Amino acid sequence: MMGDFYGVTLNSPLMLGTAQYPSPAVMEAAFRASGASVATVSLRRESGQGQAFWDIIRGLGVHVLPNTAGCHSAREAVTTAQMAREVFETNWIKLEVIGNADTLQPDPFGLLNAAETLAADGFNVFPYMTEDQVLAQRLVDAGCKVLMPWGAPIGSGLGLNNRYGLKTLRAAFPDIPMVIDAGLGLPSHAAAAMELGFDAVLLNTAVAQAGDPVAMARAFGMAASAGALARTADPMEPRDMATPSTPLIGKAWL
Amino acid sequence: MKIEVNGDAQNVLARNVEDALRELGWQGARVATALNGEFLPKAARATTDLSDGDRLEVLAPMQGG
Numbered sequence A: 001m002m003g004d005f006y007g008v009t010l011n012s013p014l015m016l017g018t019a020q021y022p023s024p025a026v027m028e029a030a031f032r033a034s035g036a037s038v039a040t041v042s043l044r045r046e047s048g049q050g051q052a053f054w055d056i057i058r059g060l061g062v063h064v065l066p067n068t069a070g071c072h073s074a075r076e077a078v079t080t081a082q083m084a085r086e087v088f089e090t091n092w093i094k095l096e097v098i099g100n101a102d103t104l105q106p107d108p109f110g111l112l113n114a115a116e117t118l119a120a121d122g123f124n125v126f127p128y129m130t131e132d133q134v135l136a137q138r139l140v141d142a143g144c145k146v147l148m149p150w151g152a153p154i155g156s157g158l159g160l161n162n163r164y165g166l167k168t169l170r171a172a173f174p175d176i177p178m179v180i181d182a183g184l185g186l187p188s189h190a191a192a193a194m195e196l197g198f199d200a201v202l203l204n205t206a207v208a209q210a211g212d213p214v215a216m217a218r219a220f221g222m223a224a225s226a227g228a229l230a231r232t233a234d235p236m237e238p239r240d241m242a243t244p245s246t247p248l249i250g251k252a253w254l
Numbered sequence B: 001m002k003i004e005v006n007g008d009a010q011n012v013l014a015r016n017v018e019d020a021l022r023e024l025g026w027q028g029a030r031v032a033t034a035l036n037g038e039f040l041p042k043a044a045r046a047t048t049d050l051s052d053g054d055r056l057e058v059l060a061p062m063q064g065g
Helices: A024-034 A050-060 A074-088 A108-120 A133-142 A163-172 A187-195 A213-232 B017-023
Strands: A014-017 A038-045 A063-066 A092-095 A124-129 A179-181 A200-203 B002-005 B008-011 B032-035 B038-040 B055-063
Touching: A014 A024, A014 A213, A024 A050, A024 A213, A038 A050, A038 A074, A038 A200, A050 B055, A063 A074, A063 A092, A074 A092, A074 A108, A074 B032, A074 B038, A074 B055, A092 A108, A108 A124, A108 A133, A124 A133, A124 A179, A133 A163, A187 A200, A187 A213, A200 A213, B017 B032, B017 B055
Parallel strands: A014 A038, A014 A200, A038 A063, A092 A124, A179 A200, B002 B055
Antiparallel strands: A038 B055, B002 B008, B032 B038, B032 B055
16 A cells, blocks of 8 residues: 555655755656656745756656745744645645754654644644654644654665664554655665555655766666555565575485 | 845836836746745736845745755
């Protein structure tokens, strides 16, 4: 199952950012190679390139998820979300309220505050959060029907920093679609996230800053899909002791 | 009148936000506006008067992660 993201079923568990590519053409090629179903975008002061960028995004034929990147207060994030809704014509919003400039980790208090306001105003909030279970409950209570816990700090490429915490969070909210957002560096991280039972992964830097973004985009798409398939195939339980896989019966007496 | 547009000082003849956008070359552009830190919906631009010192933000689609 691919999760229900506010009534939308995605045909790929990969969500891809649109920033930091060597060129718009490489970005387009990366999207096509990855099969990503969602593109994250932002709003910035119009400098003459916004209109052309929007045409490229529309041409990708994917769902658009605007973000509130760079917002450090609930008020700023809410205003940005309102502006994004009008420009991108979607109720979806990736809600980021940053609490620390070094780790770019979410400010849980500002996040909850903004999520309450936006959910009440009809937004479909995708909150960028830590793996904190109490925060998750509060966000769900506020009206969030999707959660986006981080893998590791944005742009760090560290992968799943707190596997235990993510596993616990996944188990605590089995019916809430969850996206691992930020911190993934390698396709194996994406596969691991999907194997843990997450519904999608969202990344940007790992693809855009790779030596060959198009090849890396394809690798991430394959890895995310492989992880999702593995999850549905009910993985074996690990064990400490070896057990032979080749039958002992019939072995020659030599 | 003197207003601030995306952080830069601008002199505009326009009296309301819609006319200011036209004057600044953003007519028909896919942009969102905020006036003095508050979201200003597209439909309200023509009826929202500008005052000296107003801060207008004009935002457009941009790359993001």
